[in-house]
Structure formats: C-alpha cells, structure tokens
Amino acid sequence: MEIKLAIHDRPHSFSDRWIEYCRECNISFQVVDCLRNDVFAQLSGMHGLLWHWAQHGNGDPLAAKAIIRTSEILGIKTFPNLNTCWHFDDKISQKYLLEAIGAPLVPTFVFYDMNEAIEWTAKAQFPLVFKLSKGAGSVNVQLVENVDKARMLIKKAFGTGIKQSGGYFTDTGKKIKQLEKRKDYLGAIQRFPAAFRAARQRQKQYNVERNYVYFQSFVPGNTFDTRITVIGNRAFAFTREVRKDDFRASGSGLIRYELEKINLECVKIAFNVSRRIETQSLAFDFVMDACGDPRIVEISYGFQAEPVRNCSGYWDDNLNWHEGHVWPQDAILEDFLNQLRSV
DSSP states (O other): OOOOEEEEOOTTSHHHHHHHHHHHTTOOEEEEOTTSTTHHHHTTTOSEEEOOOOSSSSSHHHHHHHHHHHHHHTTOEEESOHHHHTTTTOHHHHHHHHHHTTOOBOOEEEESOHHHHHHHHTTOOSSEEEEOSSOSTTTTOEEEOSHHHHHHHHHHHTTTOEETTOOTTTTHHHHHHHHHHHTOHHHHHHHHHHHHHHHHHHHHHSOEEOSOEEEEEOOTTOSEEEEEEEETTEEEEEEEEOOTTSSOOTTOOOEEOOGGGOOHHHHHHHHHHHHHHTOSEEEEEEEEOTTSOEEEEEEESOOOHHHHHTSSEEEOTTOOEEESOOOHHHHHHHHHHHHHHTO
16 A cells, blocks of 8 residues: 655755655655644545644644544544644643643642742742743743742732733843853844744734742752653663753753663653553653652653654663664654555
C-alpha cells in the first residue's frame, strides 16, 4: 500500500525538516494547511498527518486538538496524536495527569476560588513558585517569598488577571546580560523598533489568564535542571544551568551535554511516564529534591530541535547507549512511517 502522508507546513517548525527528509528519501507527501476551512477536504484519502502545531499564533492552539481528534475518528493517524499533545502548554492538565498516575511531580497546588487560595497561604510553606498554566521559557514564573506576595498575586489573578505573554519589559535583566555578552549595542538599537512591534503583537495575541492560581513548591539546591526528551524508544538528555542571580533554568540557554551530570533515574522515569500515557514524543524537565530524587517540573510535546540534535547519542528503554547525533524530527518521522506501514 502506498502511504499517503500529509504535512502541515509551518515555517521554522519541524515541518521544515520533515519536508526535506521526505524529498531526500523519495517519500511521497502532500503539503496541507490545517488552518484552512476545507482542512478535511485536503485530508481526504490521507493515511497520516504531521502537524507541529505551536502554543501561540492565530489558529494553532484553537484548532489543533479538534482537528487531531477528528482525524483520529476518521482513521487518519496523526503526529502528535491526542495522547501526546492534549496537555501541551497546560500546566493544570499536567498536574492532574501526572498526579493521577503517581509520577514524581514537584508538589503542585491549584485553586479556583480566591478565598480558598488565600486561606491556604496561611499554612503554605514558602518560598513557592507561581506560574500561569500557559507559557514557556519561564515567562511569568515568579519566586514567591512570603504570604503577602502570594496573596497579592492571588487577588490579581482573580481580579484584573495576568497577561500570558508577560509585559513589554519581561526578562529585561536577562536581555541586558545577553547584550553585554555580545557587546552588540548598535545592533540592539537598530533592532529595537522591530522587537517592540513584535512584543506589541504578542500582547494582542495572548489572553489574560484569570480565575485560578497555580503554585509549585520551590525545590532548593538545584544549580541546573535536566531535560529528558523521549521519542519512541529513544531518550535524549542534557542539562540547563540556572541563570545567574536567579532560580530558573528554563529559557536560560545555558545548555550542557556532560553525560556524567545525567541522573539515569530521570531517564527511567521519563520512559515509564511516556509508556503509561502512551505518547509519541515528550520532553520532561526534572529537578532533584532534598533526598536527591528526581521530581518532574513540567512536560511538553513542543520543544526546540537543535538542543536535542546536539546530544551525542541517546539511551533506549533498556538503558543501552547509542552513539550519534539524531535530528528529533527524523526520529519522529521514522517512527510515524513505521506505524503507518504496520497498519
């Protein structure tokens, strides 16, 4: 049977590599636009759909899960499938899912009633980490040192709400440090109008989050976190250093590939959770608790390809090491094609 493969072409996403791979390997495919009104006319007769949808943008987060679920009902295999992505960019969903299967999640607390949340702060252990359910790269992640700050955030969350994208000057300190490192002051001045316009556009795209609060326990003593990316039977790993004078590693860009820093318990847990929830590909962020045991901070089907590609190899689920660089898009596509051929 000739496989009829559809790829949604979103520039600067995994689709760039998928299309390149298919052309290099003479794999027949059709480019589709899942955000057009006639999406299922385009998918008629297709066996599989690849769509690396994003958590932001004009249509992806609104349409993706509905289109993926409908495709599954029609017998069209998808990447990501719903098991892989229904909890993407939704930390509240991740809390319920990981707690329900007994995964070692950092203790997480969610409230939908302001008075209940305020009452809880009286007995909470500080510091806490405040987050929005949506967002990546540590945007809107705050260390809450005391009950007064916690209650201020709670009242804001149940009042005017909190902008998902952060303000115009979010992470200014980090950006200044990057500028000082590059010493590209003139370039920064020249880029400022375009950067401001982009920030303004983001402000329009993102919603205000309100009527809930999300806190995680602060896990002290971690100078880096560990990112494990599981794709099928492969686990890639690297660490991310915590930003200077900060507590956050996500979004720091300080990636290290020393294998001796990888706790293999993280790899085991990532494989186990991936099997339990039947995902095709999933990235896990781990920190170590006071006993030295791994705790999951977040999970995400969406991740940057290049840091995974830069890993010197991967472990299989028997913890055998396989040397060699692998593009994650290639691994995803190869697994997907094998799935389609086995039907």
